[in-house]
Amino acid sequence: MSLVIGVASSSKNMGFDERKDGEEENRLPPPSPTPTEEALGGGEKYNRQMSETSLYGTEEEDEEEGKIELGPQYTLKAQIEKDQGDESLRRWKEQLLGRVDLDSVAETLEADVKILSFYIISPGRPELVLPIPEGGNPKGLWFTLKEGSRYSLKISFKVSNNIVSGLKYTNAVWKTGIKVDSTKEMLGTFSPQAEPYTHEMPEETTPSGIFARGSYSARTRFVDDDDKYYLELNYTFDIRKEWPST
Template sequence: MEKKAAEEMDNESDGGSGRMSRPPSEVSLCPTEDEEDFTPMGPKCSIKEHLEKDKDDESLRRWKEQLLGSVDVIASAEAQEPDVKILSLTIISTDRPDIVLQMPESGSPKGLWFTLKEGSKYRLRFEIKVSNEIVCGLRYINTVWKTGLKVDGSKEMLGTFSPQAEPYTHEMPEETTPSGMFARGTYSARTKFIDDDKKCYLDINYTFDIQKDWATTS
């Protein structure tokens, strides 16, 4: 028992503090959403307006037309869909079948949203529907707390997207869950998707667990 406790204490000192482990990258060093200065966004600009305001810049106009492809500009202008809708979140790990989570239509997920296995490698994959207009600089911002203390913050630039009928999929860099007795337990998190104009398309709060094993499926 003493040996096992010592091993778990070693895990704690090596990364069992509840902090997610990921390969070092520039995006992981960016400020999280609670450190950014969010400003009110300007008036909404339609696809047609995007093209018209750049009509004198031949290279920029061609780049936007290439992004749009075969999008029907008039139909898009009349559509009532949100510009960006996050459809689902999938947790991918070699340890188990994919966990597919549907995004709530409104508000945040109720109760415990998912459980991760300690010390496991995993990736997040989002399914994103883009409608109506070009979305520039879409990025993912995530902050995690345990017992009221911030233990992880990350930001990932997803890129620029044009409207299309089929959803986009974006897979995040691989991460590793912490391990050890101090890493196990319930975490709270806040996830946002925001573009260059500071427009927020999703802002949800949820809870998840890190345990010795994956949750059993019914």
């Protein structure tokens, strides 16, 4: 599940389309077709490895997927000012980025992504807001879900300084030290802006039955195409017969 257990979520973009590899002149995600650039083929390879404590299991993440070979980085200002003589490329950049205030962005190559909150949305229930702790992982039980209930996860995050390319959400779940689920969701490529972005996962259903009830531990990560981690969050949650009293 996105936060708990279920099938892997399908990818969907809330920002711009993910950039293809082989682009050495510009790190902005290309349109289809790119007016002045040729898209090069190639696979992705995305590696994740982690050693779990007794709380989070003992398996290593050995899933291997595609890794993108990236071109040189540019500051956001340099990307906007680059290729000004190409009218079609200039219009395309404006369409992707909108009206970015260059005075409000840092002259840095690195994007900054701050995950603000998780929201658990279930039909007929108030929206459950889970702010991300400033100082680290949530302490104790973070939330409780009812078995057999439909829900979706929504994420709120803010992007600043530069474009973040291929932002991904990954989640792994353990019960009594045994890994029971692993999920990856492509969020997309996003330019910096003052307002937070939101991304809602596909709706899922919590498992039910006596063996599904109990306590779980989970590890959530947010990483981009440069293998830069913006958040690693370890937490625990319960699945019970009924929703907790409000």
